[in-house]
Amino acid sequence: MEYILSKSTYIRGMQCFKSLYLNKFRPYLRDKISEEQLAKFARGHAVGKIAQQLFPGGIALPRPGKSSASKTAELIEAGCPAIYEACFISDDVIVALDILVKEGNGYSAYEVKSSTALSSVYFNDAFLQYHIINGSGLKPVKFFLVHRNADIELTEETDLNQAFIFTDVSAECEKQETFIGQNIEAMLEVLKRDKSPDIFPGEHCMKPYPCDFRGVCWKKLTKEEQEILLNKD
Template sequence: MLWLKINKPEEEIINDFDKATMEKGTEVGKIAQKYFNNAVDVTILTNNKPNLLKMIENTQNEITKGSTVICEASFEYDDLFCSVDILKKEKNGWAIYEVKSSTYDTKVDKKVELYFEDIAFQKYILKKRGINITNTYLMQINKDYVFDGNLNIHKLFVVSDVTEKVLKVEEDIFYNLNEAKQIFNQKQEPNVDLSINCDSPYKCGFWKYCSNHLPSPSVFDIYNLYFKNKINFYKNDLISYTDLKNSNVITNKIQLRQIDYYLNNKKTYVNKTKINEFLDTLTYPLYFLDFETVMPIVPKYVGSKPYDQIPFQYSLHYIEKKGGKLKHKEFLAKTGEDPREALAKQLCEDIPKNVCVLAYYKSFECSRIKELAKQFPLLKDHLLNIESNIKDLIIPFKNGYYYNKAMGGSFSIKSVLPAIFPNDPKLNYDNLQQVQNGTDAMTVFSNLEKMNPTDQKIARNNLLEYCKLDTYAMVKIWQEL
């Protein structure tokens, strides 16, 4: 990956969710600076990009001036560069504070081990520059922090002393850096095969580039198959659908159907009996519900925690009787306000008790409604009644009652809809403006307060159109069944 990042950066694909995560990470880093008194940020931007030389110069100036807390402290040694999130003066030296937007957990997994390596790398460069590092710390989000209306920075973060853990990986840094330099200086692309590292602890952005030699579809497109199993099959030359069929290693009925329908160019599998059994569980009036949510790392609303899913919008299509007209209702929170109570009240007004509600992957909607019921006791009875009557439209697809080969290995609504209606522009999310997926909706809603009135009006309309398509898509899928 290192060679590709240097020599073919254009091949890296960073999805919208990862971009949003990186932006949130930057936000958390800025907030973490308030944890310390007299913090000085040495960041300098030139054309919206960090000016590394200026930042190195600023860091040295702040050390000379006697600053005790330097944020984004930057150093260079032997063509290596690092920026320390927070460098704090201690009695006999300096302490490194590495800030992460992840939540604190006592369990140390592969991702946390990478944090230790990052810190050890910084420590190596700083020591080479004559900076004595006495302690190293990891700052992470406290997942149990409850916002009471006033942000408490010291409760928001958990600060862990990782000095000993960093020492354990420190001795490997020199050898890892030498290896990295060799890769850096290679003119020819290294021959590295696909492995479990492509997906763990993070999915690599160069996956599409590195896997372009695979047939399409391949073992990596099989539904509900663990990545480690896909890699094992790949390593044993079980790559194409033909390989998998001939080897008899696939035994799951839905996976076998996926292979069979592709190899034999079959169009659609329909188990009418099972589908009718599912449809018989639905009654009129019939409602189709979809939520959109935001997940603030730093909680904004009283009673919420970091990364809580906060519903701010819903779309509701409904049909009151068999053969009745399709109607629509919707809710989108006012900009800048806590959306939860207004949304919960409106939902109770829009959906009567004891009616059938359809959602796609209902556990999401059910969880949000249960959370609202806990937050607003006066609405609890009505909300829990709605939740108890929600049916899941994904069942016919997830359970294999309906399959179209165009779905490939995914039964998400974004895969099922175009497979059933491939030529309907009204059902194409790509034709929407500004908001085409849940991550877009989350980002746009979060940025509404920063927009001027004209842009805000356009953005709100785009949010409504996106959420409306989600429930209209459910209606069309139900009608197809």
């Protein structure tokens, strides 16, 4: 069970093949992570932990890797009612799903987002995970994106079923199967090259996320050009 891509590198590749390549072969060129980004990661992690209590009594797996994938397969085989950070490998890609829940004879997938709205990145994340879980031999009964309800404050007393909104994206996941497989193949091809793809900076450097290779790539741009990209909606 080897793997080359992860969920985050796939999402990076969706934004820019050059970023995907540099991240793999020149990670030392990445810009420093800001305090704001670190805080966002920590917030996401904390909300993910709280959301596990939507389906209490599950087993949490440690860091994604080959042993977590094997353990996930064992727990599924044993009929475990809920698995947190369930790990799957297929098509040279590894993913860790926030919550896998036994429903009837199968399992449904729940991917939790700490934000109060769903974005295209979250959908792409769900499409990838569905594809990999399916490819590993477990077709999810349903796939849900779960995000925060902006009207309900998250405290220890909050009814968690009110604090989160569930969106069934199973049908879209199914429709995207072929496209996701093609994307993965294209990214794996990029990573076989002996030099980074020749991609000139542009609007894609800021969407959906500000790329962390701007420090090297944007040297090709004038200050004015950089300002225009930074201030584009």
